[in-house]
Amino acid sequence: MPGPKADRLQSLANERGILRTSEVEEEGIPRQYLSRLVDRGELVRIGRGLYRRPDHEVTVHxxxxxxxxxxxxxxxxxxxxxxxxxxxxxxxxxxxxxxxxxxxxxxxxxxxxxxxxxxxxxxxxxxxxxxxxxxxxxxxxxxxxxxxxxxxxxxxxxxxxxxxxxxxxxxxxxxxxxxxxxxxxxxxxxxxxxxxxxxx
Incomplete structure (x- = not known):
């Protein structure tokens, strides 16, 4: 699913560390892009409405x-x-x-x-x-x-x-x-x- 919205979603995940669904929608990106990137292994769902990149560095906090x-x-x-x-x-x-x-x-x-x-x-x-x-x-x-x-x-x-x-x-x-x-x-x-x- 290449394209500008998918690329922007990846950039947002890099910038913000952890993403909320509402933040993605505020950027004009439909929420279904999140589930598609999760299916492709390019995002990880960590809770209801929360996502991060699979290579995101998880700290003790x-x-x-x-x-x-x-x-x-x-x-x-x-x-x-x-x-x-x-x-x-x-x-x-x-x-x-x-x-x-x-x-x-x-x-x-x-x-x-x-x-x-x-x-x-x-x-x-x-x-x-x-x-x-x-x-x-x-x-x-x-x-x-x-x-x-x-x-x-x-x-x-x-x-x-x-x-x-x-x-x-x-x-x-x-x-x-x-x-x-x-x-x-x-x-x-x-x-x-x-x-x-x-x-x-």
């Missing part, structure tokens, strides 16, 4: 890239953000994802999600964009992630929050930034004694 493509309004948080920033020995099987309180609960057939609902500045502050496999992935920065772990300690475990705090300190993370996010997340009183212990 592949699930984050897939999640960002399927849930563009979500932000990688808590255990998944800790793992990305090397602030934990945990190896979460799920992708932890923050969404707004009124957002519809997403589902990604290629990835198991753990949804956390946040609101206000606690939802919107501290987001950094990282390129993973050609996909822009929003992830909470380290200081915000540590503060979140104390806020959601009943879900992640206090031991995980304490390990993250120690690792953050050993990586020379900014205490000022951590304190600001602790205030934002309303956990200053919770985190204060632990911060004093690791910095003393």
């Amino acid at each position: 592949h699930s984050l890239a897939v999640t960002a493509k399927r849930v563009p309004k979500g932000t990688v948080c808590l255990l998944s953000a800790l793992q990305f920033h090397d602030l934990t020995t945990q190896n979460p099987l799920d992708v932890w994802l923050a969404i707004g309180h009124k957002d519809r609960e997403p589902s990604v057939d290629a990835v198991s999600l753990r949804i956390v609902r946040m609101s206000g500045e606690a939802r919107t502050e501290g987001i950094e964009e990282y390129k993973i496999e050609g996909v822009s992935v929003p992830i909470y920065e380290p200081a915000k992630t540590v503060a979140d772990c104390f806020k959601y300690r009943s879900r992640v475990g206090l031991d995980v929050a304490l390990e993250a705090l120690r690792d953050f300190h050993e990586q020379n993370g900014s205490t000022d930034a951590l304190w600001r996010y602790a205030d934002l997340c309303r956990v200053q009183s919770v985190i204060r004694p632990y911060m004093e212990a690791v910095t003393s």
Whole structure:
């Protein structure tokens, strides 16, 4: 099936790493071109509406890239953000994802999600964009992630929050930034004694 649309589809797959069906249609390429390229072995379907080239380099953070493509309004948080920033020995099987309180609960057939609902500045502050496999992935920065772990300690475990705090300190993370996010997340009183212990 040679032709300009097939060539453009291949170029899109190269540019974006992981393709959504909607992105292909926005480029004026009928979706049946996707299935034809899959049949020819020139694309691989990795989940509902998601495709990549067979020679696409899959990294250890592949699930984050897939999640960002399927849930563009979500932000990688808590255990998944800790793992990305090397602030934990945990190896979460799920992708932890923050969404707004009124957002519809997403589902990604290629990835198991753990949804956390946040609101206000606690939802919107501290987001950094990282390129993973050609996909822009929003992830909470380290200081915000540590503060979140104390806020959601009943879900992640206090031991995980304490390990993250120690690792953050050993990586020379900014205490000022951590304190600001602790205030934002309303956990200053919770985190204060632990911060004093690791910095003393």
